[in-house]
Amino acid sequence: MTVSLNHTIVPAIDNTTAARFFADVMGLETLPPAGMGGHFAPVRVNESLTLDFMTVEDPQGHHLAFDVDPVTFDHILRRVRELGVPYGNSPRDPANGRIDHPLCPRGLFFADDARNLYEVMSPA
Numbered sequence: 001m002t003v004s005l006n007h008t009i010v011p012a013i014d015n016t017t018a019a020r021f022f023a024d025v026m027g028l029e030t031l032p033p034a035g036m037g038g039h040f041a042p043v044r045v046n047e048s049l050t051l052d053f054m055t056v057e058d059p060q061g062h063h064l065a066f067d068v069d070p071v072t073f074d075h076i077l078r079r080v081r082e083l084g085v086p087y088g089n090s091p092r093d094p095a096n097g098r099i100d101h102p103l104c105p106r107g108l109f110f111a112d113d114a115r116n117l118y119e120v121m122s123p124a
Contacts, residue, residue, distance in 0.1 A: 007042075007050040011059035013114050015041035019053040021112055025079050026120075027072070061115025063091070073106055073122035085110050091117055 012018035019041035023030045031042040031050070040052040051064070068076065077099065080087045086095035087108045094109035094117065101107025107121040 004048050006048065007052050008064075009040070010051050010053045010062060010064070010116055011056045011114055012041075012053045012112075012116075013055065013059060015039070015053040015055040018112055018114060018116075019043050019051075022051065022053070022118070024083065025076060025085060025110065025118075026066075027075055027079065059114035059116075061111070061117060063117045063119065065119035065121065067121050067123075070106075070122050070124045073120060076120055077108065080108070080110055091119070 010018065010022075019030050022028070023043045029044045031044055034040040034042050034052065040054055043051045043053065045051060045066075077087075079085075087099075087110045088094040088096035089098040089101050089108060090096065091109055094111055099106045099108050101121060104121045105124050107119065109117055109119050111117050
């Protein structure tokens, strides 16, 4: 049997706002509210993975890393710049405006208001 991640819960100050922010930056689709009472704000990452943003009282940020192709990276970089989202090449300085990632030719980090740190890596 192959093991794959189906979904994960991402803590948020406001689930709908956090889901929309992530989807807007990444160029992804938000889905209708899910869970009992609609307490999840899901974002479809790909055909097998959904991030379920959930409002929590004291969110502790997570680190989520994504591999993307060079064209997708260019689109994400354009959107972070257009949206005025601080980004950087290091988890220690995710607002330095650099994309020279230490583990790949191009990469960036950006954070949301719940201190979730998103990493986007491209092979070229």
